Amino acid sequence: MLLAYWLTAFLCGAGVLVVEMMAPRALAPWFGQAHFVWSNVIGLVLAGLALGNMLGGRLADRRRDPALLGALLCAGALLVALAAFLTGPVARWLLPEALPLEVAYPFLRRGSFVATAVCFFPPVLLLGMVAPFLVRCAATRIEELGRTSGLLYGAATLGSIAGSFATEDLLYEALGTRGTMVAAAGLIALSSLPLFWSARRRAAAGLVLLLGATATLAAHARGVRAAPFGAAAGAPVVAIDSRYQHLEVRRRDDLGAGTLVLAIDEGHDSFQSLTPATGELTGGFYYDYVNLLALDSIRDGRLRVAILGLAAGTHARQLLALAGPRCDLSIDGVEIDPGAVALGRSHLGLPDDPRLRVFTDLDARTFADHARHEYELILVDCYARQSFVPPHVASVEFFAALKRRLVPGGTVALNAFGYGASDPVTEAIVATLAAVFPEGVVVASLPRTANQLVWATRDERARGPDAFATVEWPVALQDLAASLRAPGQWFRATAASGQRALRDGDGWFDALQQRRLAARATAMLAAAPEPP
């Protein structure tokens, strides 16, 4: 009998952990996976478990009935399966269409809290009732209560470990978010089987077996496995759940007829890669300006570029077309998510070109620390969890590693998203870069965008836009260079006393990025007029 209870605790523990791991991914197409989404999920899952523990204990004291526990588990399984399909409708109710990035923060933070509470709190509450209930059912003598409860709690924890590894290594890649949750629902339902069996409810046990097996099979169905389309702006083209994040290709005619973009964990109007219907340039987005630095970095007819944060390859595609014919070009593209590169190849025009080497499943920091080659230009375009720069790819240690990868006179350039050149996040990045490059940093505000292009050069003063020799460049790039040369469009910055450089392990940078978004959204929404 104890073995049956042990098995239930193990399977249920596995199911709870799968739900906990899948919840942020289920929310990602709409709310992203920022820190606050994870905090909301973890906090509410633990609250649900705590409430379930207390209620389960009280119920078990009143009715020591394994069949009742089995029924609770089945109800929990049903709610888990339901949650897999409920996140979309709930998110659509919470989020306005085409949510602008600059006011998105409160929607994502509060909305993910509400969505987690609606979709995941109820099933977790029911599953939280299981542990004390099992202890009550299994305990026959008070003298053995400690051993029995230890055995069952240990089983649940071991189940959680198994659920963790099974999700990461087995289920998620094969079944996607919804399929994994449906499979978890089947697992949870099956965990009630020993309870019904031991209570001699054979009919119920048979039904559970049927339902569990059906759910497990249904998890493999294409319609269940398919990644849903989230709330990113534009017409949906294709969506996938990669090992790391939720990716969508969307058509954005508002950016130019037939323009395709890659949206990563995005529930608003921003994007991470862009391919216009015709031509190479994107109509003035920051990608275009990077080509100015690339052409300016050609030395002796040679240009070796590393792109950290390749995504779907907008930079690489442009460089191959614009710098490729002018020099001996080689590009090393580093992208942690192979899914982004695959979508770049299949939908966004990333060519399979021998001059482009792509490294996937590799963090930009790892590449910087261990790469052997040297480059004339290293471009850093690393964003994660929507609009957050991961601190480990913006620290003094990271930039120092990049500096070692530059040839003398080589340039490192960063795309810094910020509301103006004095945006606190941009200033922090500039201060950190300046701490590593004492010759100074150039900051260029890119016209009509919320992006700054920031660059520094190894062992010498970085060349400003005024020094670009543009005569032989394509006319479109000459125009872009001219726009950067306008008075006040760019400036130099050096390390100054009192400026705080980001170091590995510092926690303030994430908080700074979050505060920046919150402050902007608060100001914008406060200034919105009353609707008519």
Add this chain to the structure above:
Amino acid sequence: MNLRATATAQQPADEPNALAAAVDAALAAGELDAAIAKLGAVPATDGDWMLYRAWLERQRGLYATSIATVDAHLVAAGASAPALLQRGYSGWLAGDLALAAADLDRAALQATDSALRARIDGERTALAAHRRELAGVAVDAQRVAMAGWITLAAVALALGWTLVSTLRAR
């Protein structure tokens, strides 16, 4: 929002003095902060230079400073359409759309030049569209905030009630 064309036009066309040369030299060298500092001593009544300084501050991303510079000029020299337009732009970029709208409205009333008036009207139309878009979003934001508080209260209440009643039952 076509800031650049507007703002460039506000650079004083005639630069006969050493200050202009020094500012231009600083800008050409990428020393934007130094250029702004050089303009720190111009009289608040000097509209051309004060607005040029405010524009450079805005280019540097110092929106609040830019607004303060225009404020000082408005106090010293009285309201003018270019100054109000300048402050409206800075308010817009700072995210203070209410200030921007009020300034653009006042600038439209002050403008006597038809070309300037047309430009201001164009900006007012764009800003009004931006604000209309945000009006709907602001209502949704209130709804989501309310839903968030209700959810938090419900979870806290359930946990608190269960905890207290369980303890009392012992």
